[in-house]
Amino acid sequence: MTKRSVLFSVAVLVGVVAIVGLTMGHSIHAQQDNSYMSPRTPWGDPDFQGAWENRTPTPLERDPQYGTREFLTEEEAASRAQTGGGLPDGEEGVIAEDLAAADISRTARSNSLDSNRPGQKISGAEYNSFWNAPVSSRITSLRTSQVVDPPDGRLPAYTRAALENWEAREAARAYRGEADTWLDRNVMERCLLRTGLAMGEMNVPKDIYQTPGQIVFDLQYGVVRTIPLDGRPHLGSAITQWWGDSRGRWEGDTLVIETTNFNNMQRGGDVMPSHGGIYGNNHAHHHPGTGEQLTMVERFTRTGPNTIDYSYTVTDPSVFVAPFTAVNTWHIDQNNPDVYEYTCHEHNYGMVGLLKGGRTDEQISMDEAAREVNDRKPQFAAEWEQTKAWEAEQNQ
Amino acid sequence: MLHRVTGSILAIAIAAAAVVVMVALWPAETKGQGAAYQAPRLMGTANPDLNGIWQVMGTANWNLEDHSVDPGPFPTLLGTWGVQPAGQSVLVGGGRIPYQDWALDKRRENLETRLTMNPDELSTQGDPEAKCMMPGIPRATYLPFPFQIVQTRSKILVAYQFNVAKRTIHMDNHTEAPIDFWMGWSNGRWEGDSLVVDVTGFNGLTWLDRAGNFHSEALHVVERITPISPHHMMYEATLEDPNVYTEPWTIRMPLYRRLEGAAQLLEFRCVDMVEEFIYGSLTKSQ
Numbered sequence: 001m002t003k004r005s006v007l008f009s010v011a012v013l014v015g016v017v018a019i020v021g022l023t024m025g026h027s028i029h030a031q032q033d034n035s036y037m038s039p040r041t042p043w044g045d046p047d048f049q050g051a052w053e054n055r056t057p058t059p060l061e062r063d064p065q066y067g068t069r070e071f072l073t074e075e076e077a078a079s080r081a082q083t084g085g086g087l088p089d090g091e092e093g094v095i096a097e098d099l100a101a102a103d104i105s106r107t108a109r110s111n112s113l114d115s116n117r118p119g120q121k122i123s124g125a126e127y128n129s130f131w132n133a134p135v136s137s138r139i140t141s142l143r144t145s146q147v148v149d150p151p152d153g154r155l156p157a158y159t160r161a162a163l164e165n166w167e168a169r170e171a172a173r174a175y176r177g178e179a180d181t182w183l184d185r186n187v188m189e190r191c192l193l194r195t196g197l198a199m200g201e202m203n204v205p206k207d208i209y210q211t212p213g214q215i216v217f218d219l220q221y222g223v224v225r226t227i228p229l230d231g232r233p234h235l236g237s238a239i240t241q242w243w244g245d246s247r248g249r250w251e252g253d254t255l256v257i258e259t260t261n262f263n264n265m266q267r268g269g270d271v272m273p274s275h276g277g278i279y280g281n282n283h284a285h286h287h288p289g290t291g292e293q294l295t296m297v298e299r300f301t302r303t304g305p306n307t308i309d310y311s312y313t314v315t316d317p318s319v320f321v322a323p324f325t326a327v328n329t330w331h332i333d334q335n336n337p338d339v340y341e342y343t344c345h346e347h348n349y350g351m352v353g354l355l356k357g358g359r360t361d362e363q364i365s366m367d368e369a370a371r372e373v374n375d376r377k378p379q380f381a382a383e384w385e386q387t388k389a390w391e392a393e394q395n396q
Numbered sequence: 397m398l399h400r401v402t403g404s405i406l407a408i409a410i411a412a413a414a415v416v417v418m419v420a421l422w423p424a425e426t427k428g429q430g431a432a433y434q435a436p437r438l439m440g441t442a443n444p445d446l447n448g449i450w451q452v453m454g455t456a457n458w459n460l461e462d463h464s465v466d467p468g469p470f471p472t473l474l475g476t477w478g479v480q481p482a483g484q485s486v487l488v489g490g491g492r493i494p495y496q497d498w499a500l501d502k503r504r505e506n507l508e509t510r511l512t513m514n515p516d517e518l519s520t521q522g523d524p525e526a527k528c529m530m531p532g533i534p535r536a537t538y539l540p541f542p543f544q545i546v547q548t549r550s551k552i553l554v555a556y557q558f559n560v561a562k563r564t565i566h567m568d569n570h571t572e573a574p575i576d577f578w579m580g581w582s583n584g585r586w587e588g589d590s591l592v593v594d595v596t597g598f599n600g601l602t603w604l605d606r607a608g609n610f611h612s613e614a615l616h617v618v619e620r621i622t623p624i625s626p627h628h629m630m631y632e633a634t635l636e637d638p639n640v641y642t643e644p645w646t647i648r649m650p651l652y653r654r655l656e657g658a659a660q661l662l663e664f665r666c667v668d669m670v671e672e673f674i675y676g677s678l679t680k681s682q
Binding site for chain 2: 041042043049177180181182190191192207209210211212214216218222223224226228232235239241242243265337338339340341343345346347348349351352355356358359362
């Protein structure tokens with residue numbers, strides 16, 4: 001397994017959801033190096049082709065102590081790096097030590113409160129904190145959060161509809177086991193979705209291909225996004241898909257992709273799954289809503305030979321009271337020129353095991369009840385004897 | 397309007413007839429050289445431009461060999477929807493697959509258990525297509541779904557609609573397969589206007605059709621894709637597998653371009669369509 005595939009950058013990112021905000025025009029542009037002239041394809045489009053990664057030490061949401069401040073000072077960044085904000089730099093051989101260090105700190109953290117799940121401890125999410133382990137310090141950023149809009153760097157509040165929907169899903173969860181059916185497991189465990197909707201949420205290995213009138217993103221986790229740039233309209237609204245329907249256009253040298261037509265399955269169904277959450281649970285990297293009202297706008301601008309500024313704005317009025325926008329820098333992936341085959345469902349013995357475990361739990365419960373019945377039999381028989389003896393006495 | 401429609405139908409009919417003739421006349425010994433048609437070049441290269449959305453017509457996915465019409469496994473449930481149409485062998489020369497003796501028995505067993513669902517044999521029993529698993533090569537080509545070729549100079553991505561399968565054809569930096577894959581490991585090169593793809597690194601879990609035709613992990617496929625008109629390419633695949641066959645054998649079929657102006661790959665993420673089929677026996681009894 002490569003370093004990139006192991007050390008998913010989005011560290012603190014946790015939960016994750018496609019984030020949003022049609023209101024770009026944002027500070028990402030202030031950070032852009034507009035003097036860089038993008039290379040061109042033979043037909044004249046800015047050339048984004050290559051293998052990219054988007055590891056980052058920047059959390060999705062901002063620590064409230066920074067208020068509306070988008071960037072750390074160098075001193076703050078140095079301090080953050082020393083206090084666990086990043087792993088030591090190093091070559092491939094250091095990975096094992098990195099992971100061992102991450103394991104130790106994860107254990108230490110597992111009893112602390114999880115900032116993404118108010119009132120709950122991190123304990124239980126250890127496995128996933130491994131996948132989102134703190135990242136190599138080789139990629140640095142002074143950003144205080146990936147979310148740049150709203151200005152406080154925090155996700156907007158949920159709508160009443162979203163919270164009521166959450167309640168309804170919890171109610172549907174009641175009296176169900178952890179694995180009555182596959183519906184009790186989340187979309188990742190079911191091999192339906194592996195990453196969030198936006199490509200910045202998790203460091204998924206990605207290859208970009210371009211041909212005239214088209215750009216294609218090959219994402220390692222079972223997704224190929226073939227995106228027309230020829231001005232054709234979106235699919236009709238009766239056609240919905242897990243990854244929606246994307247259309248791209250050029251605004252100067254910036255590629256803008258708008259995605260609609262998401263299916264109504266993004267949250268996995270009407271039952272709150274075990275290891276599921278409306279948002280902020282590592283085990284469920286998916287949009288908290290149904291997806292039916294979801295629109296995502298992504299923007300890509302090359303800022304140097306090895307970097308792309310990426311932003312994504314997600315608008316879903318059924319889930320968030322406002323759109324929001326997050327930014328993320330993509331880097332040429334020097335070590336991993338290939339995006340490999342990804343299969344999940346093909347070998348999902350995990351689901352087989354979960355369901356068998358559920359059935360085994362039930363059988364244990366049945367067996368235990370039967371054992372108790374059995375244990376009472378001698379006493380029951382003795383009581384009968386006594387009663388019959390008394391009756392016999394009466395009849396004499 | 398009527399004239400235009402009639403005209404279009406005529407044009408399509410003529411094109412289709414031309415392809416039928418070309419297929420019929422395609423010399424058995426040809427390796428794709430010498431075809432008269434000159435395809436447009438991929439911008440910035442000297443190679444033919446294969447970009448587009450393509451699809452095979454026919455019934456090869458039911459059975460690569462000659463097969464009669466058959467009611468299919470669930471006629472009382474599906475009526476004609478589930479019927480296997482008759483079809484001719486797609487093997488060059490119309491023959492049969494040169495199986496070793498033991499392998500013929502294995503194929504028969506595959507056919508008999510093609511829709512058997514045993515969760516303990518998740519990826520090792522039954523037709524992988526029915527279970528929404530990666531189709532492998534060459535089957536991905538002739539599934540009844542479109543696929544898209546995304547061609548650049550150094551890499552060619554083939555994205556299949558079925559199960560969002562895909563593979564990368566490496567045009568330079570050829571390397572051995574680093575591990576086994578469902579879709580194999582593809583290295584490509586140009587021979588004239590033919591794209592020749594060498595595919596190895598299979599895991600041996602994929603099938604060749606619904607009739608139980610199969611291969612082992614030793615499968616080596618050489619594909620040859622040659623443009624023969626603006627809207628057609630000839631597809632050939634030679635299969636070599638010393639564990640299963642007595643000699644290499646070749647299939648051949650035309651690829652048709654999807655000409656609808658709005659054509660695009662749509663998702664066929666079938667996982668949630670087969671959960672009941674695969675896991676149904678393991679759910680809580682009511």
